[in-house]
Amino acid sequence: MRFAPSPTGFLHIGGARTALFNWLYARNAKGTFILRIEDTDRTRSTDEYIDAIIEGMKWLGLDWDEGPFRQTDRFDVYRSYADKLLKEGKAYYCYCSAEELEARRKVAMAQGKSLKYDGRCRDLKEPVPGVTPAVRFRMPQQGQTVVEDLIRGNVVFENEQLDDLIILRSDGTPTYNLTVVVDDVDMRITHVIRGDDHLNNTPKQIQLYQAFGYAVPKFAHLPMILGADKTRLSKRHGATSVMAYYEMGYLPEALVNYLVRLGWSYGDQEVFTRDELIRYFSFENVGKAAAVFNPEKLLWLNSQYIMGTAPEKLAELVRPFLVKEQIITEDQPLDPAWLARAVQTLQERAKTLVELAASLRYYVAEDIIFNEKAKEKFLNEKSRDLLKELKDGVSALSEFSSPELEMLFKAIVEKHGVKLGVLAQPVRVAMTGGTESPGIYEVLEVLGKEKVLRRLEKAISLTG
RNA sequence: GUCCCCAUCGUCUAGCCCGGCCUAGGACAUCGCCCUUUCAAGGCGGUAACGCGGGUUCGAAUCCCGCUGGGGACGCCA
Numbered sequence: 001m002r003f004a005p006s007p008t009g010f011l012h013i014g015g016a017r018t019a020l021f022n023w024l025y026a027r028n029a030k031g032t033f034i035l036r037i038e039d040t041d042r043t044r045s046t047d048e049y050i051d052a053i054i055e056g057m058k059w060l061g062l063d064w065d066e067g068p069f070r071q072t073d074r075f076d077v078y079r080s081y082a083d084k085l086l087k088e089g090k091a092y093y094c095y096c097s098a099e100e101l102e103a104r105r106k107v108a109m110a111q112g113k114s115l116k117y118d119g120r121c122r123d124l125k126e127p128v129p130g131v132t133p134a135v136r137f138r139m140p141q142q143g144q145t146v147v148e149d150l151i152r153g154n155v156v157f158e159n160e161q162l163d164d165l166i167i168l169r170s171d172g173t174p175t176y177n178l179t180v181v182v183d184d185v186d187m188r189i190t191h192v193i194r195g196d197d198h199l200n201n202t203p204k205q206i207q208l209y210q211a212f213g214y215a216v217p218k219f220a221h222l223p224m225i226l227g228a229d230k231t232r233l234s235k236r237h238g239a240t241s242v243m244a245y246y247e248m249g250y251l252p253e254a255l256v257n258y259l260v261r262l263g264w265s266y267g268d269q270e271v272f273t274r275d276e277l278i279r280y281f282s283f284e285n286v287g288k289a290a291a292v293f294n295p296e297k298l299l300w301l302n303s304q305y306i307m308g309t310a311p312e313k314l315a316e317l318v319r320p321f322l323v324k325e326q327i328i329t330e331d332q333p334l335d336p337a338w339l340a341r342a343v344q345t346l347q348e349r350a351k352t353l354v355e356l357a358a359s360l361r362y363y364v365a366e367d368i369i370f371n372e373k374a375k376e377k378f379l380n381e382k383s384r385d386l387l388k389e390l391k392d393g394v395s396a397l398s399e400f401s402s403p404e405l406e407m408l409f410k411a412i413v414e415k416h417g418v419k420l421g422v423l424a425q426p427v428r429v430a431m432t433g434g435t436e437s438p439g440i441y442e443v444l445e446v447l448g449k450e451k452v453l454r455r456l457e458k459a460i461s462l463t464g
Numbered sequence: 465g466u467c468c469c470c471a472u473c474g475u476c477u478a479g480c481c482c483g484g485c486c487u488a489g490g491a492c493a494u495c496g497c498c499c500u501u502u503c504a505a506g507g508c509g510g511u512a513a514c515g516c517g518g519g520u521u522c523g524a525a526u527c528c529c530g531c532u533g534g535g536g537a538c539g540c541c542a
Contacts, residue, residue: 094540096540101539108465108466112465114466114538115538134540136540156468161538163538170540175540195536196470196536197535197536198537200537203468224536231534261476261477261491262476263477265476265478267478270476289469289470290470290534292474292476297475297492297493299492303504419501421501424501436502436504437503440501440502
């Protein structure tokens with residue numbers, strides 16, 4: 001199995017899903033997973049993108065056993081394969097220029113005819129002087145080619161539909177259809193798992209395998225991922241780069257889980273561990289229909305994973321986001337146990353690490369940011385006496401913990417004959433600046449006596 | 465235009481291969497209720513789908529044909 005991206009962009013959602021299915025199948029079948037960079041288009045491929053793809057793969061936890069190999073390192077190999085075909089008459093030189101071909105395609109389009117190459121250089125005996133030719137594969141024009149697909153079953157193509165594709169450009173560099181076949185043969189790839197958009201290329205590649213006399217691998221063409229408007233997923237549908245999801249505070253496990261359920265299912269199960277995924281994966285459970293990418297469900301899964309992650313681990317993961325949100329500085333020390341405790345109180349209300357970091361602000365930072373509306377509504381003469389009383393009560397507390405605090409709150413509330421919320425909400429605003437937070441006793445406990453007292457003081461001063 | 469693929473709630477999907485267990489199940493979203501110091505989380509419940517038309521059959525979401533709709537490919541891109 002292999003994942004063979006072309007480095008003409010970041011690792012995107014579609015590519016990640018293809019990589020994931022290859023990886024899953026490789027791990028399930030205890031096979032070898034190879035990463036191969038298809039960079040034969042030198043004008044569009046860059047080293048930065050190669051690094052970006054590797055970064056994305058690593059973040060998702062898709063480790064490979066061999067590679068990354070680069071096709072640009074293997075040009076000699078491809079050329080020798082092309083020469084072999086040329087020698088055997090299975091390929092020929094084509095002297096048509098790119099411009100001529102483009103013009104002919106336009107005419108064909110206008111006449112409503114097939115856009116395939118008209119084969120005019122097929123039987124040329126003499127070279128055309130002054131033109132450096134490209135090399136075309138002589139595609140058989142009779143019979144049929146059958147793609148035996150693990151997901152779609154047999155797909156039949158009439159050979160007369162198949163184009164004499166260019167395998168070597170006029171500058172001598174090989175093209176995709178040649179390089180995949182040569183590499184897949186050389187690297188002993190047994191299963192080619194890729195997007196649906198390659199299905200039409202497959203019969204051509206099968207012909208190439210046969211021309212070389214090699215066995216054809218098994219194919220599995222995955223359904224596409226679409227945007228909400230049912231067109232191919234692209235930038236205008238929102239974030240498509242995998243690493244953008246890192247930036248937005250997603251856990252890689254959540255993305256993997258989401259992606260795998262796009263086109264694959266295992267009964268009614270929605271949440272899977274990595275081991276379960278590997279164990280359960282099978283092409284039989286891969287669907288045929290294209291799937292619409294639904295960010296809301298991904299967000300839900302992310303919240304599930306955040307809830308299910310150990311607070312200590314989450315505390316570690318959230319740290320870079322705390323820095324990015326400028327809540328702490330890069331080298332600011334934070335007690336890991338304390339941070340974990342703080343995270344624990346927030347875990348079930350944060351859907352992303354970004355949200356988690358933002359909520360952590362009122363625990364970590366010295367000064368809180370007041371929501372004006374909340375301040376007006378809860379920090380006023382009505383709450384002043386209650387807050388004062390609480391402050392005195394807190395100062396007198398010998399043990400500062402959640403149960404003690406609860407007793408204190410209950411006593412004050414009872415004495416004044418008011419509901420708990422009448423005291424709790426002003427305190428919440430005093431502590432966090434807003435009206436939404438974890439349970440108030442937890443918040444106070446995490447904050448610690450000193451901070452609580454300071455904030456009460458400050459809040460009381462704001463009431464009048 | 466030509467070729468290829470696909471078609472179950474708004475979305476992801478189960479069921480389809482091997483017709484009856486389907487008055488079509490689950491999940492996200494949405495709506496309502498419960499819990500409750502807020503927000504969540506959680507629990508309970510609701511709305512919501514077999515694209516259409518023909519067959520085959522005692523019986524079709526499931527099999528066959530057509531239509532419609534959607535997607536993809538048609539590069540000296542991958």
